[in-house]
Amino acid sequence: MFSEPWEAQAFTLVIGLYEKGSFTWAEWAEVLSNTIHADDGCTAYYELWLTALETIVMQKALADKNEILIRKTEWQAALMATPHGQPIELQNAHKS
Numbered sequence: 001m002f003s004e005p006w007e008a009q010a011f012t013l014v015i016g017l018y019e020k021g022s023f024t025w026a027e028w029a030e031v032l033s034n035t036i037h038a039d040d041g042c043t044a045y046y047e048l049w050l051t052a053l054e055t056i057v058m059q060k061a062l063a064d065k066n067e068i069l070i071r072k073t074e075w076q077a078a079l080m081a082t083p084h085g086q087p088i089e090l091q092n093a094h095k096s
Contacts, residue, residue, distance in 0.1 A: 005087075007046040014053055023056055031056045 002008040018025060035052040043051075057063050063071075077093035 002046070004046075007049075010046060010050045010053060014049070017057075017062070022062060023060055028052075028056060031059070 002011070014028060017023065018028060032049065032052040035048050035055065039048055054068055057068070058065060074090055074093040075088070078088050078090050081092040081095050082088045
């Protein structure tokens with residue numbers, strides 16, 4: 001079902017936020033559907049899923065665009081600090 005671990009994590013984030021009551025399933029379906037329909041057909045499904053997740057998180061004021069950008073930057077730094085074949089962990093972003 002998932003090609004990469006991050007896809008499962010993005011899926012789990014959506015389910016967790018839904019179960020917490022952050023949004024309804026109908027709201028999620030609408031945002032995901034709009035994201036898919038706005039795409040040119042070249043973007044992988046879970047990349048669209050992640051875009052929709054970012055969109056609904058901002059719509060519901062769970063995080064703003066700056067907070068999302070900061071977290072993306074931290075994950076990129078963690079990726080660059082992680083040896084090949086090892087799990088990428090956010091804490092690696094802060095290693096010197």
